[in-house]
Amino acid sequence: MTPTYLGNMELLQREKVAYFCSRNYAPKAVLASYDWATAQHDKVVISTFHSPLERDVMDFLLQKKQPLIYVLPAHMYKRVPLRFKEALNDGRLLFISITSESVRRTSSNISFRANKYILSIASEAVFASIAPGSSTEKLYNSCNIDKIKLDK
8 A cells, every 4th residue: 555645745854763652551651751752852753643642642742843743544634633733734744644545444453554664664663661462562572673662
């Protein structure tokens, strides 16, 4: 499937750091994630922003005007949600969809493919928390770029 794009394509040329977190995360991952997010300045953060903590960090990064690439594990938005309008209009956001228009719901297989795609274009990866036996653990173990675990 050929990706579709909406937003500032120039963000693809910048250094990108992937951010991942399991749905079930260790409590210490919350503060560590916000500390990490606060320290981000020059890099573009890329994620599916699918888990609860990933979404919270995305909202924080949007507020601090951090450039983001949001890889959608479903079809491209037909109408961009209001919460993203400012970042999109300011050139701080790029949406990428790696699925066809016929895909309406996310599956674990599609989400994993989206996360593998993220790893293929990022220069480093941050794993906020990795639940044992999760797809995030599988992703971490298959990651062949520089990676950091926040919940050590």
